[in-house]
Amino acid sequence: MPLTFYYGSGSPFAWRVWLALEHKQIAYELKLMSFSAGDLRSAQFHAVNPRHKVPAIVDGGLALYESVAIVEYLDEKYAGAKLFPGDVEQRAVVRRLVQETDHYYATAADKLLDQVLFTPPERWGAVEIAKARDGVAEELKTWETLFRGEWLAGGELSAADFSLYPLLALTLRMDRKKPDLDVRGLIGARVGAWMQRFEALPCCRKTWPPHWK
Numbered sequence: 001m002p003l004t005f006y007y008g009s010g011s012p013f014a015w016r017v018w019l020a021l022e023h024k025q026i027a028y029e030l031k032l033m034s035f036s037a038g039d040l041r042s043a044q045f046h047a048v049n050p051r052h053k054v055p056a057i058v059d060g061g062l063a064l065y066e067s068v069a070i071v072e073y074l075d076e077k078y079a080g081a082k083l084f085p086g087d088v089e090q091r092a093v094v095r096r097l098v099q100e101t102d103h104y105y106a107t108a109a110d111k112l113l114d115q116v117l118f119t120p121p122e123r124w125g126a127v128e129i130a131k132a133r134d135g136v137a138e139e140l141k142t143w144e145t146l147f148r149g150e151w152l153a154g155g156e157l158s159a160a161d162f163s164l165y166p167l168l169a170l171t172l173r174m175d176r177k178k179p180d181l182d183v184r185g186l187i188g189a190r191v192g193a194w195m196q197r198f199e200a201l202p203c204c205r206k207t208w209p210p211h212w213k
Helices: 012-023 067-077 088-116 126-144 159-172 189-199 202-206
Strands: 003-007 028-032 056-059 062-065
Touching: 003 012, 012 067, 012 159, 012 202, 056 067, 062 067, 067 159, 088 126, 088 159, 126 189, 159 189, 189 202
Parallel strands: 003 028
Antiparallel strands: 003 056, 056 062
């Protein structure tokens, strides 16, 4: 029986798990959860994740949530392309990059998301938005220096790429709501080329958030 994957369209943390499932070619049943309809508060989902968030999976008798834990579980249990490839040192770099994504880039992006996506336009504050944009700009400058090869951690696609790309893609969507924000203009040459390579991957095309199409 395939595992069940609980997903919310546009959630970057759920997207990284979806990418991992496709990259490793693991059989799964996709359960698209509606944030607005209250699916995450249902009694059925509470039994899967009492914190009422996606992503989550049910694999046999195991219910598991938190994207980092899920991705590592999938890599350890299932055969196929490795999400943490290489020797112990290379895998440590992958784990470090995942942590940097979640602790630094995601934190900076969340501040901009709060100011632009989750605040009505009539309440936008120019100073606050500019400060949040500067934080994302500083993070993107740092990421320009972190590449170890064609992919983030070196020569092989890894969990590090699957962690950063969804968050960057979500950040770029803010330009749709506020075009003069020009988040895309903050992206350097190395990050931009990496994003193009990533977007050409079959797993990226297949898992593109449904409501973004």
